[in-house]
Amino acid sequence: METVTVVLVLLVAVVVSSSAARITPIPLPVVQIGLGAALALLPLPTVSLDPETFFLVFLPPLLFLDAWRIPKRALVRDGGVVLALSIGLVLFTVAGMGLFIHALIPAMPLAVAVALAAVLSPTDPVAVSAVAARVAIPRRLMHILEGEALLNDASGLVCLRFAVAAALTGSFSPLSASGTFLWLVACGIGIGIAGTLLVTELQSRLIRRLGEDPGTQTLFSLLIPFCAYALAERVGASGILAAVAAGGTMNLVENRGRALALTRLRRTAVWDTVQLAANGAIFVLLGEQLPGILADAMRATGGSGWGAGALLSGYVAAITLGLMVLRFAWSFVTLRFGLTGGGAAGGVTWHLVLVTTLSGVRGAVTLAGILGLPLALPDGAPFPARTLAICIAVGVILLSLAIASALLPLLLPHLQLPPEPEGHAEEDAVREAAAKAARRVIERLQAELEKDRGDADIIAEAAAAVLQRYDRRPYRSVGSDQADKRGRERAAIEQRLRVAGLRAERHALFGLSRRRRIGDGLLRRLVREIDLAEARNHTDT
Numbered sequence: 272m273e274t275v276t277v278v279l280v281l282l283v284a285v286v287v288s289s290s291a292a293r294i295t296p297i298p299l300p301v302v303q304i305g306l307g308a309a310l311a312l313l314p315l316p317t318v319s320l321d322p323e324t325f326f327l328v329f330l331p332p333l334l335f336l337d338a339w340r341i342p343k344r345a346l347v348r349d350g351g352v353v354l355a356l357s358i359g360l361v362l363f364t365v366a367g368m369g370l371f372i373h374a375l376i377p378a379m380p381l382a383v384a385v386a387l388a389a390v391l392s393p394t395d396p397v398a399v400s401a402v403a404a405r406v407a408i409p410r411r412l413m414h415i416l417e418g419e420a421l422l423n424d425a426s427g428l429v430c431l432r433f434a435v436a437a438a439l440t441g442s443f444s445p446l447s448a449s450g451t452f453l454w455l456v457a458c459g460i461g462i463g464i465a466g467t468l469l470v471t472e473l474q475s476r477l478i479r480r481l482g483e484d485p486g487t488q489t490l491f492s493l494l495i496p497f498c499a500y501a502l503a504e505r506v507g508a509s510g511i512l513a514a515v516a517a518g519g520t521m522n523l524v525e526n527r528g529r530a531l532a533l534t535r536l537r538r539t540a541v542w543d544t545v546q547l548a549a550n551g552a553i554f555v556l557l558g559e560q561l562p563g564i565l566a567d568a569m570r571a572t573g574g575s576g577w578g579a580g581a582l583l584s585g586y587v588a589a590i591t592l593g594l595m596v597l598r599f600a601w602s603f604v605t606l607r608f609g610l611t612g613g614g615a616a617g618g619v620t621w622h623l624v625l626v627t628t629l630s631g632v633r634g635a636v637t638l639a640g641i642l643g644l645p646l647a648l649p650d651g652a653p654f655p656a657r658t659l660a661i662c663i664a665v666g667v668i669l670l671s672l673a674i675a676s677a678l679l680p681l682l683l684p685h686l687q688l689p690p691e692p693e694g695h696a697e698e699d700a701v702r703e704a705a706a707k708a709a710r711r712v713i714e715r716l717q718a719e720l721e722k723d724r725g726d727a728d729i730i731a732e733a734a735a736a737v738l739q740r741y742d743r744r745p746y747r748s749v750g751s752d753q754a755d756k757r758g759r760e761r762a763a764i765e766q767r768l769r770v771a772g773l774r775a776e777r778h779a780l781f782g783l784s785r786r787r788r789i790g791d792g793l794l795r796r797l798v799r800e801i802d803l804a805e806a807r808n809h810t811d812t
Contacts (some may be wrong), residue, residue: 273316280315285551298676300554300634301669307558326643327500329549330428331514333635335496336546337421338518339525345414352415352609357422360601364392364594365430371593376586379656386434387660390641391594391667392427394420395634408630409686412623416630421515424636428511429455431640438655439648459509463516466499471524485534489541495521536803553635557665560642564665567658587666591674594667599628626682629675633668641665713737773805 288306292299346353369385376384394416408416429452474491496514503513530538565583603624641664645654717734721727780797783789 277316280310281552281555282548284310284555285548288551288555289547296676298672299551301672301676303551303554304558304561304669307555308561309558310555311559311562323643325639326510327497329553329639330511330636331496331500332493332545333549334421334424334511334514335499335518335521336542337417337424338515339521339542341417341421341519341522342414343522345411346418349411349415349418349609352605353418353422355605355609356415356419356602358426359605360419360598361389361392361423361426361430363601364597365389365427365434367597368392368590368593369434372590375589376656376659379659380438382434382438383654383656383660386431386438386644387641387663389427389430389434390637390664391590391633392430393424393633393636393640394631395636408683412627412630412686416627420636425509425512425515428636428640429509432509435645439645454507455509456512458506459503459512460516462503462506462508463499463513463518464520466502466513467495467517467520467524470495470498471521483531483534485531485537488530488534489538492521492538493541493545550635553638557638557642557668561665564658564662567662583662583666586663587670590663591667591670594631594671595628598631599624602627620687622682622686626679626686629678629682632671632675633664637664637668710738770805773801777801 284306285303288299288303291306292302295302365385365388368388368391369381372387373379373381373384379387432455433452470491474488477487495517499513499517500510504510606619606624606627641661644657644660646657647653648655713734717730720730724730777798780789780794780801784791784794
């Protein structure tokens, strides 16, 4: 019963924090940590976090979803930058910060210092989005940050695994580590890809035999990351890479377009909820654990009160500054050559490098990784400096969020990136190609219906009404900047008018329901149609 109570309290806390963050300037992760700390003071069941369970519950769905939704074209276009940030910067950070942390805190063994550096290397685009919610991040930079975060989650956590193994065994063999690394990567990725293809093929066969049920298909998608992770871990491979590979494979499988529209809509809604709940629960759990972690970490520093607190704060500040310095230097070189394709600066300014540096906010994966440190060594002794490492990681998360919250809203409005290759012309061409395909199918079906059923006048009227949507041309590609501006203004006005009309329809339907002049089933169906049309109008412009 206590487990059920804890789960319900976590979900309520996520809901409350999400609402509170909308009315305060404080980033959502900070609100959730604060709420978790408040919960720790209430007479509620405490949470004992088992590292293996924590990893299994939270990481697979988050990594799977990130890989599933990553924009492939943007990832390929800026692939060099993404790889340099997600792999090169991770290795640079693990080596540089591992040595720095060990020198800063001699009581922390080198293997544990490297593990802390590894867990601090992944970044969190969700946290960055929360920080910059009131000032939009340029789309191209956001795609780079998303790609970096996806791949550095995997690379950072693989490095963490090696560091933890070294801490547990007290030794590290480069030759053995290389073989293990190849097995972790190859087998983990293979399991993720093969498992996803197997499940999707099973889905296709069930659909052909029994028809498509949106609920069942959604449940299939929820099971994939957990099964891939668990199977990979079972055979000694990387469950993290298996979850990422599974998500990337789902990204490719989706291009077949076999799922029903209703399935995609429901599945998207469910996965959005899973992402919100998992991300939020991680930060709430952090807040709930924070008082105990802080007390233990103070004792680990050999002091208490203000002196120990000041020492911990100094560690956090020094490590955060070190991470930012390394990221700034690496980002400058990477962006200068990666975004421009050569040695010329080409629009890559110090301003852009600074924003990229500040966007390296630590978040859910760092927290999950550090809380996943083993509780004890093989001989039963406590894992060395575990609570101190957790406290430092939490402090870095909070401090990086605070710095980004203060500075990114000031820097983002004036940020300019090198131009993206695609623009409005490409969107217009794609829309026109889709419209032509639709017109061909409609006209062919119209001819078949006229041949089979007669009633040519009625069929022609219906076809003409449907074709009106595809006969409208985009307003942007009209030949001049002035016309382009006028077209965008007209499209925006049309959108407002359409949305106002749709909302009036919905309001009228609810009014009819209150007066009991429409049945509940018909009401739900008509309101859903209006909701979908309104959502489409919001995404079309």
